[in-house]
Structures are given as structure tokens and as C-alpha cells.
Amino acid sequence: MSKEILRTVNLFKAFHLGETIYAVNDVNITLKAGTLNVIVGPSGSGKSTLLSLLGGLDRPISGDIILDGQSYAALSEDELAMLRRRKLGYVFQFFNLIPHLTALENVMLPMQFIGMSHRAAKERATMLMEKVGLEKRLRHLPLQLSGGEQQRVAIARALANQPALVLADEPTGNLDTQNRDEIVALFKQLNEEDGQTFVMITHDPSMRHHAHQVFEMIDGKVTAVDNG
Amino acid sequence: MSSFIFLLCKRLHRFRFPYLLAAFLVAAVLTAALLYQGYVNALSSQFRGRLTHPTIPGAIMARQLPGVQPPVVVNAQPLLKLHIWDINTRHGNLQIAGVASTTLADWPLPQPGEVWLPESLKGQVFDEEVGDTIALTHLGNQGRSTATARVAGYYADGGFLNPLLVSQAWVASWLDEEAGSIILAYPEAALNELRRWEGNNEKAELIRQNDVVQNATNLVGSIYAGGQGVILLGVVFLALGLGILAMLVFLDSRGEFAVLKALGLRPRTVGRLLWAEFAVTVAVGLGIGWVILLLTARQVGFPLAIDTHLFRYGLLLVAIAYLVALVAPARLARVALVNELMLGRPILLWKQIIGKPVERHPAFHDLLEQGLTCLKLERDGQGFRGAILQAVGARVKQGEPLAFLPVWFGMGEKHYVAPHDGILRVVDPGRGVIGIAPIQKGGEKNEQGNTENRKSI
Ligand SMILES: Nc1ncnc2c1ncn2[C@@H]1O[C@H](COP(=O)(O)OP(=O)(O)O)[C@@H](O)[C@H]1O
Numbered sequence: 270m271s272k273e274i275l276r277t278v279n280l281f282k283a284f285h286l287g288e289t290i291y292a293v294n295d296v297n298i299t300l301k302a303g304t305l306n307v308i309v310g311p312s313g314s315g316k317s318t319l320l321s322l323l324g325g326l327d328r329p330i331s332g333d334i335i336l337d338g339q340s341y342a343a344l345s346e347d348e349l350a351m352l353r354r355r356k357l358g359y360v361f362q363f364f365n366l367i368p369h370l371t372a373l374e375n376v377m378l379p380m381q382f383i384g385m386s387h388r389a390a391k392e393r394a395t396m397l398m399e400k401v402g403l404e405k406r407l408r409h410l411p412l413q414l415s416g417g418e419q420q421r422v423a424i425a426r427a428l429a430n431q432p433a434l435v436l437a438d439e440p441t442g443n444l445d446t447q448n449r450d451e452i453v454a455l456f457k458q459l460n461e462e463d464g465q466t467f468v469m470i471t472h473d474p475s476m477r478h479h480a481h482q483v484f485e486m487i488d489g490k491v492t493a494v495d496n497g
Numbered sequence: 498m499s500s501f502i503f504l505l506c507k508r509l510h511r512f513r514f515p516y517l518l519a520a521f522l523v524a525a526v527l528t529a530a531l532l533y534q535g536y537v538n539a540l541s542s543q544f545r546g547r548l549t550h551p552t553i554p555g556a557i558m559a560r561q562l563p564g565v566q567p568p569v570v571v572n573a574q575p576l577l578k579l580h581i582w583d584i585n586t587r588h589g590n591l592q593i594a595g596v597a598s599t600t601l602a603d604w605p606l607p608q609p610g611e612v613w614l615p616e617s618l619k620g621q622v623f624d625e626e627v628g629d630t631i632a633l634t635h636l637g638n639q640g641r642s643t644a645t646a647r648v649a650g651y652y653a654d655g656g657f658l659n660p661l662l663v664s665q666a667w668v669a670s671w672l673d674e675e676a677g678s679i680i681l682a683y684p685e686a687a688l689n690e691l692r693r694w695e696g697n698n699e700k701a702e703l704i705r706q707n708d709v710v711q712n713a714t715n716l717v718g719s720i721y722a723g724g725q726g727v728i729l730l731g732v733v734f735l736a737l738g739l740g741i742l743a744m745l746v747f748l749d750s751r752g753e754f755a756v757l758k759a760l761g762l763r764p765r766t767v768g769r770l771l772w773a774e775f776a777v778t779v780a781v782g783l784g785i786g787w788v789i790l791l792l793t794a795r796q797v798g799f800p801l802a803i804d805t806h807l808f809r810y811g812l813l814l815v816a817i818a819y820l821v822a823l824v825a826p827a828r829l830a831r832v833a834l835v836n837e838l839m840l841g842r843p844i845l846l847w848k849q850i851i852g853k854p855v856e857r858h859p860a861f862h863d864l865l866e867q868g869l870t871c872l873k874l875e876r877d878g879q880g881f882r883g884a885i886l887q888a889v890g891a892r893v894k895q896g897e898p899l900a901f902l903p904v905w906f907g908m909g910e911k912h913y914v915a916p917h918d919g920i921l922r923v924v925d926p927g928r929g930v931i932g933i934a935p936i937q938k939g940g941e942k943n944e945q946g947n948t949e950n951r952k953s954i
């Protein structure tokens with residue numbers, strides 16, 4: 270068995286709108302290094318909420334997450350930001366590229382945050398853009414790119430600092446069939462060839478088929494852990 | 498190039514409308530404040546120190562309307578007798594002027610170019626200055642006549658200043674006419690007799706120079722105070738305006754800030770981005786304001802006294818407004834979590850941890866009797882409205898969250914935590930209480946590992 274990369278401990282997140290919604294209700298899961306993990310479940314079951322907790326984008330009400338031996342609960346917001354820039358990568362459903370930066374600058378940004386030199390960052394960003402098949406789109410602004418291309422840039426950006434874990438929330442949810450298949454293939458390739466660890470929310474059957482672990486969420490609880 | 502400067506440049510490069518508004522707001526307030534100050538400064542510097550001559554020799558003026566007997570004053574002679582007429586000035590507007598008919602002994606005439614105004618009235622502007630020649634039109638019994646006269650000074654009448662004209666040869670014929678009224682100036686010694694005269698005549702009126710000066714001083718004082726108030730108000734509006742614009746930019750940037758934070762930009766750096774952007778915007782506004790100021794100063798021809806001291810004063814005001822305006826948006830940008838920004842959720846600004854049990858409480862008397870530790874939950878008419886995170890029977894550790902309650906539209910949260918290790922015995926949202934039984938000594942070890950039902954709800 271490969272080494273554990275992330276573990277949650279009695280994770281809780283509730284929202285309160287007149288009544289209390291337990292979006293994440295006592296979740297205890299473990300992710301192993303080098304695996305592709307998929308979270309499935311009906312809409313509103315808490316998948317996105319869980320993923321943003323794993324990514325340190327939100328704080329749980331109680332419980333903890335341990336990434337590579339580091340507890341989130343022990344970190345200040347500042348330290349959590351440092352952890353995010355070094356160890357985590359994100360791919361969002363709506364791409365979320367910075368609109369006034371070029372594709373290349375978007376990919377370079379996380380590297381600049383960790384103090385990499387402009388030149389080294391540019392070199393690596395170009396390499397990553399090649400990897401996702403966009404070597405001809407370096408100077409394009411996000412709005413000049415198609416949805417599928419934007420998502421590739423986002424994936425390249427997520428990989429910028431060689432993160433321990435890449436989180437993706439319905440990364441193909443906003444794409445047409447052809448682009449969806451290409452992005453799915455890209456994720457598989459990155460996992461198989463580079464051993465990149467992923468956790469993603471997806472409704473894509475082939476992704477689910479490929480996953481090492483499938484978590485099924487219902488009403489905030491992880492009900493099934495399918496070790497494929 | 499640091500990523501901060503890089504991002505700042507890129508953000509400024511992507512033009513946002515509020516920046517423009519902010520710059521012009523700064524320019525407008527700065528220009529208005531400095532022009533006003535420059536104007537007042539110019540006026541007071543022009544008059545200061547040279548204006549000491551009293552307008553009327555005498556402490557008391559007795560106004561005598563037509564048909565009223567003149568006052569009888571035994572121990573003093575009138576120092577000056579003024580016949581009051583309506584006159585037309587060269588600007589065409591009707592004014593009341595007095596024509597002196599007594600000899601103007603002790604009444605030095607102004608030298609050419611000299612300006613006489615009482616010190617207390619600096620800042621007021623008149624159509625005619627002392628020494629000017631006025632063209633007079635007089636409609637009397639003998640028809641219309643015209644003449645010219647020099648302005649010798651001004652006399653104060655109930656707070657207003659009216660021109661006092663020097664008697665010239667032509668005045669003699671006018672003095673046959675019945676004047677609108679006659680003013681007699683007396684020394685202070687005549688006060689008692691004049692009071693008696695005023696008491697006996699309904700149409701008689703006394704004006705004491707001291708009162709007039711006092712009124713005028715108050716008036717001028719309030720004009721100055723009003724000016725300061727206007728400037729202060731300008732700063733308040735500037736701060737409000739900048740604050741609203743900064744908030745707009747923040748709201749507009751929520752998605753971008755969310756992504757930057759997700760990628761690991763430090764919270765305080767995000768706050769600083771907003772500070773820096775508006776510092777640049779405000780600086781641009783100051784530049785625009787300065788140019789407008791110089792152009793205006795050249796246009797009006799009036800020697801505006803805009804000095805560096807004044808400019809520094811303006812800078813200070815703008816700086817204060819900037820600091821006040823940016824505190825809230827920059828703080829929001831700093832403390833907001835990625836999800837709050839990305840999903841447009843309310844931003845949690847404060848969290849209150851409540852872990853202090855109630856010692857004595859009539860409503861929880863029964864529970865306290867049983868030796869339970871009671872945590873009081875905030876409740877409204879329908880009881881506790883927040884979320885309970887633990888169920889009866891759960892084993893809890895000290896500091897573990899038991900319940901939470903969002904307040905202030907989600908901007909605040911109250912977290913109720915276990916005051917000590919124990920087992921939940923009572924969870925009653927209706928009564929608003931959580932009761933915890935301390936763990937029995939000795940039993941502690943045995944119950945370890947029995948954590949399956951922790952937090953199950
Ligand atoms: N900011 C919020 N305020 C209130 N309720 C929320 C908020 N975010 C999510 N929820 C609720 O939490 C539950 C889980 O949401 P989410 O994690 O987005 O589900 P999924 O991604 O599985 O569709 C839903 O019932 C949703 O309504």
C-alpha cells in the first residue's frame with residue numbers, strides 16, 4: 270500500500286438557514302499518494318463543501334484534516350495560505366482563471382508566490398502548457414480561449430508547484446462532450462504517468478471506472494468507499 | 498519583480514470605473530477645500546493690519562425718523578450728523594447712504610489706495626471701497642439731480658455696512674430735502690439721555706457701536722466656522738465616497754481574490770492590494786486636483802493664496818479620508834475565506850467561543866442539582882435557533898464544539914464548546930441548555946475507545 274497523503278478526522282460543516290443543514294457530517298476518509306479519488310453523489314449532498322474543506326478553502330465547524338502530517342486546525346489563515354500554495358492545486362468547474370492575466374501568466378502565478386525566479390517560472394509554465402497541449406496559446410487571455418482550453422490552463426496552473434494533491438470540483442461539468450473526454454484523458458494521463466494524486470467530484474462514468482477510490486456522499490455523509 | 502507589484506500593475510491596468518470616480522472625487526474635494534481656503538486667506542491677508550479706523554466717531558447712534566423730535570442732550574454734542582438717503586451707485590443697485598452734514602473734524606480722510614474697514618469685518622467685499630467716487634442720483638422735490646461724492650468710510654447699521662459719503666458743495670441743496678432718516682452720533686456719555694429719548698419716542702432707535710461690532714464679529718466668526726465645517730463635511734463625504742467605491746472594487750474583485758487566495762496569496766497581501774490600488778488612485782486624484790487648482794487660480798485673476806502649507810493641509814485631509822475609507826474593504830478582503838469570496842457568502846468577521854458554564858440559574862436549577870455542568874444557549878421566543886452538533890450520550894472533550902449559532906446575517910458566529918471532558922446528558926434547544934456530566938473518576942480509562950457514537954446525531 271502506498272503512503273497516506275490526506276486524512277480527515279470527524280469532519281463537520283453545517284450551514285444554518287432557518288434550519289441547520291449538515292453539509293459535511295462526520296466524514297472520515299483517507300487518501301493515498303498517487304491515487305485518483307472520485308467523489309460522487311446527488312446534488313446538494315455536500316461534495317463541494319467537503320472538497321473545499323480538504324483544500325483549505327473553508328473552515329470546518331469541528332474536526333480536522335491532516336495533509337502530509339500537517340493538521341489544518343493548527344494553522345492560522347496565513348499558514349494555511351502557505352500550505353495551499355505549496356501542497357495543493359485546484360481545478361474549478363468554471364475554470365476561474367484570472368481574466369486580465371495571459372494563460373502563461375496564470376500558470377506562472379503560483380510559482381511567483383513561492384518566490385521562484387521569473388525565468389524559472391516562465392520555463393516551467395511553458396513546459397506545463399506544452400504538457401496540456403496549449404503551447405500555441407501562451408499569450409492568450411482567458412476570454413480568447415475555449416472552455417476546454419481554459420480548463421487545460423487551469424490544470425497546468427494547478428500543477429505549477431508540484432502539489433501533493435490536486436482537487437477538482439466537476440472539472441468537466443461545464444464542457445461539451447469532446448472537451449470532456451479530452452480533459453478526462455488528461456487527468457488519467459497525469460495520474461498514470463506522473464503519479465499525481467487527485468481527488469475530484471465528477472459524474473463521468475469513465476473517470477469513476479478509472480478511480481482507485483470512489484466515495485459516495487449522501488446527505489453530508491460518506492456512505493460508500495469503493496476501493497476499485 | 499515581486500508578485501505583489503506584478504498583480505498591482507495588472508489590476509490597475511484592468512481599468513475599473515470606481516477608480517475613475519475615486520480619483521475625481523479626491524480632485525473635487527481637494528480643489529473645493531483649497532480654493533475656499535485660498536480665497537479666505539487671500540481676503541484676510543489683503544485687509545489684515547490696515548483696517549483700524551472706526552467708521553463712525555461715537556459710541557452711540559440715534560436714529561431719528563421723520564416727524565420725531567431730535568433728542569435733547571445737555572452734556573454732549575453730536576459728533577456727526579448723517580442724513581440718510583437712498584442712492585444709486587455706479588453698479589446700478591440701490592443702497593442706503595449717509596451724507597455727513599456736520600464738519601468732519603477728527604475724521605481723517607483715507608489716502609489714495611488706502612482701504613479702511615474695521616478689523617472685525619475682514620473678509621467682506623463691497624462694491625465701493627473707501628476713497629472711491631460714487632455717482633449719485635437723487636430724486637427730490639426739485640426733480641432729478643445727479644452729483645458725485647467720495648466714500649469716506651462705512652457706517653454700521655444693525656450689522657450691515659453702508660457707505661458714508663463725504664459732504665461736498667452740492668450736498669447743501671440736498672439738505673433741504675427731508676431725509677429718509679437722520680443719524681446722530683454721540684459719545685458714550687450721552688447714553689442715559691438718549692435712552693430716555695428712545696423710551697419716549699416709538700420711532701426712535703439707538704444703535705450702540707459696541708453691539709454692532711459684537712454682531713459683526715459674531716457674523717464673521719460664524720462665516721469662518723461655517724467654512725471649517727464645510728471642509729470637514731467635504732472630508733467626511735470623501736471618506737464615505739472612497740469607502741463605497743473601495744467596497745465596490747472589493748465586491749467586483751471577490752472572484753479574483755478568491756482565486757488568488759486559493760493559489761496561496763497571503764490574506765494580508767490581498768488586503769494590501771486594495772490599499773495600494775486606492776493609494777495610486779488617490780495620488781492620481783491629487784494630481785488632477787492640483788492641475789485644476791492651478792488652472793482655476795490663473796483663470797480667476799484673483800490672487801488666490803494657495804501656499805504649500807495649505808496644500809499640505811489638503812493632503813492631510815485626503816489622507817485621513819483614505820485611511821478611514823479603506824479600513825473596512827481591506828479588512829474584508831483580508832479576512833474572507835476563499836469559499837466566502839467565491840460563493841458570495843457572508844464574510845465571517847468574528848467568532849465568539851462560549852465555554853463558561855452557568856454557576857447558578859433558576860431555570861436550570863434541576864440540572865445543576867443533579868451535578869451537571871450547564872452551558873446556556875442563546876435563545877429567542879422559539880428556543881435555541883442554531884445547530885446542535887452533539888447528541889445526548891456523546892462523549893466530549895474539553896474545548897470540543899457542541900453547538901454553533903450564526904448571528905448578524907452570518908457575519909458572526911457563536912461557538913459553544915465543552916467546558917471540560919464529559920458525557921452529554923441533556924441537550925434541550927427549547928430550554929436553551931446543554932448539560933454535561935463529568936466523567937466518573939476511575940471509569941475514564943475503561944470508556945476510552947468507546948468513541949463510535951461521538952458526534953452521531
Ligand atoms: N453557503 C451556504 N449556505 C447555506 N447552505 C449551503 C451553503 N453552501 C452549501 N450549502 C448547502 O449544503 C449542502 C451541500 O452543498 P454542496 O456541497 O454544494 O453540494 P454538492 O456539491 O454535493 O451539490 C446543500 O444542501 C447546500 O444547500
Ligand SMILES: [Mg+2]
Nearest residue numbers: 316317318438
Ligand atoms: Mg457541487
